[in-house]
Amino acid sequence: MASFLMLAAAADPTAMPKDLHGFLDPNDSVAISFWIISIAMVAATVFFLMEAMTVGAHWKTSMHVGALVTLVAAVHYFYMREFWVTMKSSPILYRYIDWSITVPLQMIEFYLILKAVKPDIGAGMFYRLFIGTVVMLAAGYAGEAGFVGKLLGFIVGMAGWAFILFEIFAGEAGKTSGTVAPHVQTAFSTMRLIVTVGWAIYPAGYFFGYLVFTGNHENILNAIYNLADFVNKIAFCLAIWSSAKTDTLERIAKGEAGYRPA
Secondary structure: OHHHHHHHHHOOOOOOOOOOOOOOOOOOHHHHHHHHHHHHHHHHHHHHHHHHOOOOHHHHHHHHHHHHHHHHHHHHHHHHHHHHHHHOOOOHHHHHHHHHHHHHHHHHHHHHHHHOOOOOOOOHHHHHHHHHHHHHHHHHHHHHHOOOOHHHHHHHHHHHHHHHHHHHHOOHHHHHHOOOOHHHHHHHHHHHHHHHOHHHHHHHHHHHHHHHOOOOOHHHHHHHHHHHHHHHHHHHHHHHHHHHHHHHHHHHHHOOOOOOOO
């Protein structure tokens, strides 16, 4: 017994094996951020699906699409975390596959919340937002993967983002948002703010990670991207949920047909 206590006392409780077999290293903050965000996305998915059952019918599709955004992100974040831990490099392909699905879904949300209250809206808005998204993501991936120059990828990607901002501020989407119900306007305005301010984190990470600083900055770049995804995906969908919940509760209080207390 005494010898066992001596060995235990001599052991370093903070020592970590060199090969963690794919498990998290407590000193790898980026890997930890991948894990935290993946779990947060799962939790958000469950929350949005459950809450979709408590809101008005015209909000349900938007809530379900929001749950798809966080679900797809959660699955990819599990893979990105494993890639980062195992390969010790940026999961560029996984990240852009994730964005190629979730970002168009987020753009669809602008169309859906307006279409639900103004059925006469044409599909042109959706296609313009989709084209801007494709240009933005394709250019970003081509630049990061080395298919084109980093600066060219950045410039074309920024042009795609600028096209999206034009549509949601001054284009058909922006103009239509000023003619709909107050709660839809609130959701649209918050989502637009996130796409403007929150999405600025992505080009900032690209700009400083590839164009300003030389050398390997994958830790910083992935930490920035992870933070941006955490804020922009979950907060984007929460904006829809908040307006949907408020609108539904007000209709219940007024006793409108088809609405009843949960």
